[in-house]
Amino acid sequence: MDTPLPTTKTVVSYSSSSFEIQENNTNPSKISQNDPNNKDLESQKTISIQDLDVLAVVDYSKRAQWLRAAVLxxxxxxxxxxxxxxxxxxxRTDVKTMILTGIAGLVAGACSMAIGEFVSVYSQYDIELSQMKREKSANNIDKNEYDAKKDELPSPLQAAGASAFAFAMGALVPLLAAAFVKNYHARLGVVVAASSFALIGFGGLGAFLGRVSLVKSSLRVLVGGWMAMGITFGLTKLIGKIGV
Structure with a gap:
């Protein structure tokens, strides 16, 4: 009666810094049919791969928050x-009035966004700093650890600058689109077209960051933009006709 060959058993173990693959092989040439102890491990092969985290989950939360704020x-x-x-x-049909209005909107909006972001982030900074000071007094935190945590707090100036810059970059799209078109109706069409493409792009980027449907997010942003431009155009046209 034939003796069945020993099987191969593979054991995989891993941690946050490395994992090992242990393969237990029994050499058939060394098997004694009369010795049951030979069923145990006779040789062990270990493959170690350092600096590989099998369960690593990259935390992009802070980066994603800044990028999401920039997109918005x-x-x-x-x-x-x-x-x-x-x-x-x-x-008004002249290009100069439209461009000057756009520039005024860019400057006013960028300043408003910067000031609002500065006040908001500075309030958050003060709250977190006060909490850290209380924890330092209660837990006797080392000064180096306290300074390291303090450096990780959000910068109000950086947040204000990033917000103003992002707003200005978005506002430049319709401005540049309208600046080189003299015909009135063509200029309006170019502004709508350029803004529509940019809205689709921003909606898609927001969907990528939020890991949601790309098509639905882009369409939602696009339709919302069309509604905003259409309502503004229609109401202003109506008010202009009634002579207010």
Missing amino acids: GANDGLLSTASLMMGVGAV
Whole structure:
């Protein structure tokens, strides 16, 4: 009666810093049919792979928050400036008036976004700093550890600058689109077209960051932008006709 060959058993163990693959092989040439102890491990092969985290989950939360805020700021700049230019374009046909209105909207919006972000982040900074001071007194935290945690707090100036920059970048899209088109109707069409493409891009980027449907997010942002521009244009046109 034939003696069955020993099987191969593979054991995989891993931690946050490394994992090992242990393969237990029994050499058939060394098997004694009369010795049951030979069923135990006779040789062990270990493959170690260092610096590989099998269960690693990269934390992009902080980076994603900043990028998401930048996308929202750019979207606000694009939509508010385009709507403002469309509103003025409803009652004035010259390109100079539309461009100056867009520039005024860019500057005012960027300043507003920067100041609002500065106040908001500074309030958060003060709250977290006060909490850290209380923890330092209660837990006797080392000064180096305290300084390291303090350096990780959000910077109000950096947040304000990033918000203003993002708003300005978004506002430049309709401005640059309208600056080189002299014909009135063509200029309005170019502003809407350029803004629509940018809205789709911002919606897609927001969907990527939020890991949601790309098509639904882009369409939602696009339709919302069309509604904002259409309502602004229509109401301004109506108000201009009744002579208010």
